[in-house]
Amino acid sequence: MIEESRQYEASQKEYWDYNSTLETYLSKGETKEKLQIAQRMKAMGFDIKIIAEATQLSIEEIEKL
Numbered sequence: 001m002i003e004e005s006r007q008y009e010a011s012q013k014e015y016w017d018y019n020s021t022l023e024t025y026l027s028k029g030e031t032k033e034k035l036q037i038a039q040r041m042k043a044m045g046f047d048i049k050i051i052a053e054a055t056q057l058s059i060e061e062i063e064k065l
């Protein structure tokens with residue numbers, strides 16, 4: 001019974017680690033895509049406030065592009 005409990009806990013930890021890694025990867029991908037979109041919008045002459053609203057990036061992040 002104790003061994004089964006340890007196996008279950010190890011399985012849960014592996015699942016949580018996998019989900020955490022996946023969430024981090026997806027989050028970084030979304031941020032990169034938002035930055036690319038913001039950069040294109042900025043090059044096209046869109047107002048920075050509009051870009052911030054559309055991409056949900058901060059004005060500071062957009063000004064750095």
